[in-house]
Amino acid sequence: MSTDVTAVVLKKAAMVLAFFLLLVFWAGDARGQDEQPETATDPEQLALVLDIQAAIGPSTRDFITRSLEEAAERDAALVIIRMDTPGGLDASTRDIIKAILSSTVPVATFVAPEGARAASAGAYILLASHIAAMSPATNVGAATPVSVIGKTPKPDGMPEMGEEEKPESAEDKEPKEPGDAMAQKVVNDSVAYIRGLAERRGRNADWAERAVREADSITSEKALEIGVIDLIAENIGDLLAQIDGRTVEVNHREQVLNTSGMITERLEPDWRNELLGVITSPTIAYLLLLIGVYGLILEGYNPGAVVPGVVGAICLLMALYAFQMLPVNYAGLGLILLGIILMIAEVMAPSFGALGIGGVIAMVIGSIILIDTDVPGFAISRVLIGTIATAGSLGLMGIVWFAVRARNRPVVSGREQLIGALGTALEGFEREGEVFVHSERWHAVSEAAVAANQAIEVTGIDGLTLKVRPAQKS
16 A cells, blocks of 8 residues: 555656646746847847856856857847956867857957956957957966966977077987876967967967967956957947947958947846756765765665655766766776775675775775866865765764674674573473573583572583573572
């Protein structure tokens, strides 16, 4: 009966969940349809404003690319990306740049407000845009790949500043270390990419190269002076006024911007972007992974509990979805799973800490190296790793303590439990007779005579026969 009730409850819960998801998707579609501006009667006078205010990752990529598609569908005249970013992931940045280069709507990237920056990935996006603008007191640059910061090789044949170029001798032709060669490959690839973007838009490609090789960063005034950006604007209204009548090349076709009297509309990330932004946070994805694994383990220990298994499966799938969009070191992921397995093995077959300690160490090392990037905002919190390691260690110590305590406790069952036990003689006998021990009737032998109902003590056991003696009176 209980099984039928559980099945009915689960079926109704699944129907409610499906109905809820249907409403959410319908609301998202309806929202997209209702967001058409009421004030813009002429679609050519509409400018969509997108904000990037943090590190560039999968959620930013999804927001920008889908917004550019929406701009094309709505025949918008301009897309303005208002940006303040410390950098971001290479894969996400390249996807955004591809979307900008293939966009049928002109894109103006505006580093704002005052005090903002377009560092690292932001510099690439700025150079790739049809219009590059900055607010006063902003900066751009520092585009060296973060994985090679501190060991960036200088360009081949280029002397250090203050040095004169010297002919290369045979002694100077030493083989490069593998790490240096890999760093040079990464830098050269980034240089070629950023130079191509700058040359595509007719901007200062030499400075773009320095931004990668030397991590050069400059102010908005300097950027305008040397031809890195097109203009400096106080705000979006000033930006629109300055670019009115400017000619830009969009998809290999020249287009004249008519921004006079243009209506602006700010696009907000929808619930899909918000959800993606949450689960692709390395810290959240890491927590989802742990909750998912431990939820499935708890379901395995308690079959039929349902809730731990459902929650664990959902969290684990969400974590795997997030990790496939993040730069994950799979050795780190393997170490985390190995650590969990070792800690479970400690519970199943106590080794007085050997398996558990190894599991905690493997889990901590795996957590530290899990995210394979040094981009700001894409690192797992060290505090969280320390907290989980401490909790795991305390749990491990508790398991070891219980194991030692159980080992030192007297035996309460089996053959050893009968030795020293007290009982009563059911009859008088001199050699063999019947006794009552632990609520059971036993055949017993004794070297001394035993009277009926006399207290006896078990001294040994031979098969199913107890060796007894008269109990000592205390």
